[in-house]
Amino acid sequence: xxxxHTMPIAEPVLEVRGLSAGYGKRAVVHEVDLTVRxxxxxxxxxxxxxxxxxxxxxxxxxxxxxxxxxRYRGEDITRRRCADNVKAGIALVPQGHGIFRSLTVRENLExxxxxxxxxxxxxxxxxxxxxxxxxLRERAGQIAGTMSGGQQQMLAMGMALMxxxxxxxxxxxxxxxxxxxxxxxxxxxxxxxxALRMAVLMVExxxxxxxxxxxxxxxxxxxxxxxxxxxEPLGDRQYLMTLF
Amino acid sequence: xxxxxxxxxxxxxxxxxFALLAxxxxxxxxxxxxxxxxYGPVYAVGAYAIWALAALVGLPFWLAVLLGIxxxxxxxxxxxxxxxxxxxxxxxxxxxVLVASLGLFIVMKNLIGIxxxxxxxxxxxxxxxxxxxxxxxxxxxxxxxxxxALLVGCGIALFLRASRYGKAIRAMADNREMAxxxxxxxxxxxxxxxxxxxxxxxxAGALVLLRDGLNPNMGFGAVFVAFVAVIVGGxxxxxxxxxxxxxxAFVQSLGMWQIPTEWQNTIVFVVLFGFLLARPSGIVxxx
Numbered sequence: 001x002x003x004x005h006t007m008p009i010a011e012p013v014l015e016v017r018g019l020s021a022g023y024g025k026r027a028v029v030h031e032v033d034l035t036v037r038x039x040x041x042x043x044x045x046x047x048x049x050x051x052x053x054x055x056x057x058x059x060x061x062x063x064x065x066x067x068x069x070x071r072y073r074g075e076d077i078t079r080r081r082c083a084d085n086v087k088a089g090i091a092l093v094p095q096g097h098g099i100f101r102s103l104t105v106r107e108n109l110e111x112x113x114x115x116x117x118x119x120x121x122x123x124x125x126x127x128x129x130x131x132x133x134x135x136l137r138e139r140a141g142q143i144a145g146t147m148s149g150g151q152q153q154m155l156a157m158g159m160a161l162m163x164x165x166x167x168x169x170x171x172x173x174x175x176x177x178x179x180x181x182x183x184x185x186x187x188x189x190x191x192x193x194x195a196l197r198m199a200v201l202m203v204e205x206x207x208x209x210x211x212x213x214x215x216x217x218x219x220x221x222x223x224x225x226x227x228x229x230x231x232e233p234l235g236d237r238q239y240l241m242t243l244f
Numbered sequence: 245x246x247x248x249x250x251x252x253x254x255x256x257x258x259x260x261x262f263a264l265l266a267x268x269x270x271x272x273x274x275x276x277x278x279x280x281x282x283y284g285p286v287y288a289v290g291a292y293a294i295w296a297l298a299a300l301v302g303l304p305f306w307l308a309v310l311l312g313i314x315x316x317x318x319x320x321x322x323x324x325x326x327x328x329x330x331x332x333x334x335x336x337x338x339x340x341v342l343v344a345s346l347g348l349f350i351v352m353k354n355l356i357g358i359x360x361x362x363x364x365x366x367x368x369x370x371x372x373x374x375x376x377x378x379x380x381x382x383x384x385x386x387x388x389x390x391x392x393a394l395l396v397g398c399g400i401a402l403f404l405r406a407s408r409y410g411k412a413i414r415a416m417a418d419n420r421e422m423a424x425x426x427x428x429x430x431x432x433x434x435x436x437x438x439x440x441x442x443x444x445x446x447x448a449g450a451l452v453l454l455r456d457g458l459n460p461n462m463g464f465g466a467v468f469v470a471f472v473a474v475i476v477g478g479x480x481x482x483x484x485x486x487x488x489x490x491x492x493a494f495v496q497s498l499g500m501w502q503i504p505t506e507w508q509n510t511i512v513f514v515v516l517f518g519f520l521l522a523r524p525s526g527i528v529x530x531x
């Protein structure tokens with residue numbers, strides 16, 4: 001039984017209705033509803049194999065959903081190509097290697113703006129991203145794969161910001177990072193959300209670090225939504241355990 | 245001493261030929277991940293097309309080469325769109341694409357034999373000079389092979405470094421899914437690299453037509469050496485493929501100082517196995 005708590009009212013940016021998806025005949029996500037509102041950070045929680053990554057890949061267009069709809073600013077984008085979603089203002093920071101490891105930091109950032117064509121706009125965006133993540137300016141000429149995990153995660157986010165999206169989807173940005181780096185990455189996500197008023201949909205397993213920056217939370221279990229609401233009730237460990 | 249100079253020169257000129265073939269193959273394999281064994285017969289068909297346009301139709305050789313390059317590029321794109329792309333769409337595993345590539349290789353190789361016959365084809369309308377270094381010698385065509393390898397190599401490197409599509413190709417070669425995520429149309433880029441890679445093979449084909457003439461089996465040696473050069477050089481590295489191509493050519497050529505000619509291909513295999521054991525990621529390692 002899904003628990004629904006009262007949510008703050010803001011304009012929906014991304015609306016997912018009855019979405020089902022999987023791989024071949026194996027269904028992973030079952031009829032999930034999800035709304036990401038303007039300027040909010042929504043965290044999508046769930047254990048390993050809960051279908052979080054499958055859900056966001058379907059939303060972004062990397063995977064074809066078997067049922068349901070995805071709307072972006074009211075427009076039906078279900079089964080639309082990734083390139084069109086990027087142009088429209090949706091960015092995905094995939095799990096793990098969200099960068100081009102053999103290219104320099106500068107080249108990675110430029111490629112982040114692949115769908116943009118105005119060189120002046122690309123330069124301005126690059127400067128803005130480097131202001132947000134100064135380490136990327138310092139390491140502009142460095143091969144991206146030689147940077148630390150935390151720096152690579154900053155670069156992945158910087159790439160996503162290069163085409164000035166309205167909504168950024170992050171798939172487990174804390175994965176493989178040391179705890180102090182996880183904290184720094186979460187702060188960076190909150191800073192991006194604050195500074196750019198950008199909606200964020202973040203898949204996470206790291207409840208401890210993700211909840212403090214969340215404004216709303218959706219919990220999946222075995223491909224089904226079991227909780228939607230504010231993060232506060234999930235701070236209660238016992239309550240959280242009952243959900244998981 | 246003359247023999248050593250001659251073998252060194254042969255190594256240099258064969259290296260240039262191998263480098264052209266390896267660059268084309270590396271572009272395709274490194275970017276799309278398709279082990280395009282039909283690259284060999286595509287190169288051969290391109291060379292035969294140039295021969296047909298020059299010797300049968302009677303076009304000036306330079307025009308035959310230009311048309312032949314365009315035809316070979318189109319043939320490469322056809323291989324991708326009609327053979328490999330359907331497997332990509334259906335999500336077939338890589339080995340299925342590999343088998344399809346081998347099938348295409350056999351079909352095309354046999355078609356060349358059926359259409360053009362098994363005799364060696366040459367072009368007599370192009371005259372070239374012979375130059376001597378002591379008793380060792382080389383021809384203008386062989387110099388042309390080195391010049392072509394240099395020009396094509398620099399051209400591709402510049403394209404990959406400086407152009408938007410070039411950077412997108414490097415990105416796709418690095419991480420295909422991430423390329424899709426940032427909005428790169430990977431199908432369009434695959435078409436581009438199949439066209440480019442095949443066109444490069446046609447340049448090699450035009451020069452080998454002048455140097456040695458054509459035979460229906462020429463595609464096997466070409467794809468064999470290109471594949472080994474790409475693996476030894478490090479998959480995804482054009483520079484590595486070129487270095488490996490010259491290395492293979494010098495080892496093959498200088499090996500003939502002491503080893504009989506029929507062992508040439510065995511030498512290539514020994515280099516491949518040696519490298520795979522000592523340095524599995526190839527000469528140029530990626531980050």
